[in-house]
Amino acid sequence: MSAPLPSFSAAGFRHGARIALPAFPGFIMFALAFGAAAAQKGLSLGQAMGLSAFVYAGASQMVGLEIWQQAWSPATILTIVTVTAVVNARMILLGATLQPWLKHEPIPRTALNLFLLTEAGWLLGTRYHGNGGRDVGVLLGTAVVLYGVWLLATLAGYFAGALVPEPRRFGLDLVMPIFFSVMLVPLWKGARPALPWLVAGIVSLAVHALVPGYLFIIAGALAGVAAGMLIE
Incomplete structure (x- = not known):
């Protein structure tokens, strides 16, 4: 028997939003850390929110902060583009695995799904697909909710970071190294x-x-x- 073709429904979108809840703590902590680090680096609120809204990749955003310059040159722009491309290259493989599911979708909706793609959303969506689900609304619902959480937590983190004038005095400069180290433990x-x-x-x-x-x-x-x- 042939597999059912993918579909899209509002019910699937709502289901995707619900199953995204377990990913909230990780997203919130990472975005809070980025927002605080961006404020301490001297970025404006617009710059910090722009990175979260358009780059939308935690590891790349953190790397971008390390390279960030107040005065840009072609060399520094090339550096930040190259480094973030290398860090995000894993998304090529994640996107390729979704091709059988998205190939019947309208191009604009597929582009939105791929722009909002994250490891957490991919994991939840592919698990649903592996269990026989074919509603693409689940994938998009998960992605949209996580995107909103990311932006709100970045905003909160930025204002929290701006209130701490000397982060090293409180050991806050160690937050990201410790956070990344803890993230590696479950992957052992x-x-x-x-x-x-x-x-x-x-x-x-x-x-x-x-x-x-x-x-x-x-x-x-x-x-x-x-x-x-x-x-x-």
Whole structure:
């Protein structure tokens, strides 16, 4: 029997909004941290909200803050574009896995779904699809709700960060390193799968010590990919 064709309904959209609830804590904490870091970096409210609204990628936004300059040049623009593209390259694979589900959708709605794509939304949507669901409204409902949560939490984080004039005095500059470290713990699947991460970290540190700029991010990513391919 052929699989049912995908559809789109308001009921599916509402269902997607409901199943997004478990992802709220992670989204809120990450966006709060970004908003606070943006305020402490000296970004205006419009700049911080613009990054969350149009870039909408937590890791890339954090990396972008590190590279952010008050006076821009073609070199710094090229640097930030290259680094964020490398960090977000994983979205190419996530988007490709949705092709069988979205190929019958109108192009504008597909473009909106892909713009709002996140790991959390992808995980919830593909789990629903794997269980036999075919309503694309579920995917979009999840994505829209998470996007709204991201923007609101960024706004709250920005004003919270602006109230702390000396974040290092309270140890707030350690929030993101600790946060990222905690995020890695549930991903542990044994020593063998962790080897590419270890290689990427060592190469990144070495390149960072020897070469100025942000080449260490690209070098670490490529080294991790190469190590993973050799291990497999």
